[in-house]
Amino acid sequence: MWLYATARRVIANQRRSKRRRVALRERLALEAASVAPESPEREESLVHEALHRLGPRDREVLLLAEWEGLSPAQIAAVLGCLTVTVRGRLHRARKRFRAAFQELLTPNTQVQGGSMHKSQSIQALRRANPRARDGFVSSVEAATHAVRSQIDASTEEVAVRHSSRRGLGVAAGASLAAAAAAALFLAVGQPGGSPGVANAAAAVKEAVTVTAASAERSGTAVVRITHDGRLWAGTTIRWHGDDVAVRGDAPDRTGKVGSMLLVVNGTLYGTDPEVEGGWLDMGSPANIDPDSGTTPAEYLAAVREDVGGVTLRRFTRGMSGLTSRELADGSTVYSGTVTAGLIARRPASRKAR
Amino acid sequence: MIRVFPFGYVAHDKAVDPAAPLAATVTVGAGGVVRELALSWGPWTYTVAYSRLGTTRALAAPANARSLLRERLRKR
Numbered sequence: 001m002w003l004y005a006t007a008r009r010v011i012a013n014q015r016r017s018k019r020r021r022v023a024l025r026e027r028l029a030l031e032a033a034s035v036a037p038e039s040p041e042r043e044e045s046l047v048h049e050a051l052h053r054l055g056p057r058d059r060e061v062l063l064l065a066e067w068e069g070l071s072p073a074q075i076a077a078v079l080g081c082l083t084v085t086v087r088g089r090l091h092r093a094r095k096r097f098r099a100a101f102q103e104l105l106t107p108n109t110q111v112q113g114g115s116m117h118k119s120q121s122i123q124a125l126r127r128a129n130p131r132a133r134d135g136f137v138s139s140v141e142a143a144t145h146a147v148r149s150q151i152d153a154s155t156e157e158v159a160v161r162h163s164s165r166r167g168l169g170v171a172a173g174a175s176l177a178a179a180a181a182a183a184l185f186l187a188v189g190q191p192g193g194s195p196g197v198a199n200a201a202a203a204v205k206e207a208v209t210v211t212a213a214s215a216e217r218s219g220t221a222v223v224r225i226t227h228d229g230r231l232w233a234g235t236t237i238r239w240h241g242d243d244v245a246v247r248g249d250a251p252d253r254t255g256k257v258g259s260m261l262l263v264v265n266g267t268l269y270g271t272d273p274e275v276e277g278g279w280l281d282m283g284s285p286a287n288i289d290p291d292s293g294t295t296p297a298e299y300l301a302a303v304r305e306d307v308g309g310v311t312l313r314r315f316t317r318g319m320s321g322l323t324s325r326e327l328a329d330g331s332t333v334y335s336g337t338v339t340a341g342l343i344a345r346r347p348a349s350r351k352a353r
Numbered sequence: 354m355i356r357v358f359p360f361g362y363v364a365h366d367k368a369v370d371p372a373a374p375l376a377a378t379v380t381v382g383a384g385g386v387v388r389e390l391a392l393s394w395g396p397w398t399y400t401v402a403y404s405r406l407g408t409t410r411a412l413a414a415p416a417n418a419r420s421l422l423r424e425r426l427r428k429r
Binding site (some may be wrong): 262311 | 354355356357358359360361362364365367368369370371373374375376377378379380381382383384385386387388390392394396397398399400401402403404405406407408409410411412413414415417418419420421422425
């Protein structure tokens with residue numbers, strides 16, 4: 001028995017060794033066949049263009065790893081997420097960067113023998129690290145000065161603190177110079193803007209993207225309208241997958257507070273007006289007569305739209321004159337103006353209530 | 354012509370005019386997620402506060418529900 005087990009392990013080891021040798025041979029052949037960009041300047045330009053094509057989250061995690069030299073655990077501390085999440089994001093970011101870099105490189109070079117090896121693009125990215133360049137320290141000092149001036153000049157650019165906090169908060173106690181340098185890296189490839197200075201609109205846009213993604217599965221929204229400081233109308237909506245609970249927080253026509261509409265597993269429930277604390281099982285939302293007013297299906301479709309990214313984007317898309325201020329708890333308030341027509345719209349159906 | 358805010362609330366006063374500028378704020382939490390949207394105009398405020406995004410518990414069907422359909426059939 002022992003002999004069989006040992007023989008099995010020896011054979012498995014030999015097979016693994018052979019596979020590794022073949023893979024190494026193929027990789028070396030590919031690297032030899034691939035043609036690098038014609039000059040370091042060209043390569044750096046392609047790196048920046050490829051970085052620009054990435055989403056901000058991909059760029060952030062990739063540069064924290066490749067340029068800042070942070071480990072996945074350190075990046076997790078920066079971004080406030082799990083190390084395993086960072087590993088996943090990093091893997092995807094590297095993959096997207098490689099694809100973008102290769103797409104840019106291919107029209108200008110004759111890559112033979114198939115695609116370039118994946119390590120080449122990452123090596124190019126590392127070579128483009130500004131930290132490796134002469135004069136890096138003086139560049140950082142200049143960036144620090146620029147950031148400080150802009151923070152002084154405009155409250156809108158307080159967003160840079162937000163960006164720096166989120167992007168490189170791990171460097172607890174880091175100087176403004178370090179923050180400016182980090183922001184410089186993270187903003188690489190952004191057209192038309194001062195390097196390292198994320199504007200408030202971009203910060204809001206990013207927050208909306210993150211929020212919409214978080215809200216896809218489940219969430220809670222509390223809606224309030226007040227007049228002269230008094231509650232005029234209010235609703236609390238909870239959603240989880242296709243299930244939705246809508247509770248009225250303001251007195252209804254009968255003066256009762258807390259009437260509810262609930263859809264769970266395709267069945268509609270409402271609070272029972274005759275029994276305190278009781279519920280009515282109303283069957284499928286589709287059973288309700290469409291001519292009876294706002295149907296639960298219409299209502300719920302509207303709620304589903306309103307809790308997601310559609311409403312968030314509508315709200316933030318038209319904001320102008322943005323300023324920002326940070327609160328003690330670390331959150332940021334972006335203030336501006338929006339035209340009423342972007343938010344309050346003509347009802348597409350009878351969903352007004 | 355009436356106009357409605359997200360979640361179906363009817364707009365009042367100045368907010369009915371599509372061109373009227375309304376003061377708007379977006380509060381983004383330290384984690385980078387939107388916490389609150391707020392509008393104000395005159396004496397009115399409209400807010401949407403988000404919480405437990407991605408972590409809200411599954412909804413449960415009420416155990417004591419009275420079937421409307423069964424009652425209607427019984428009455429017939």
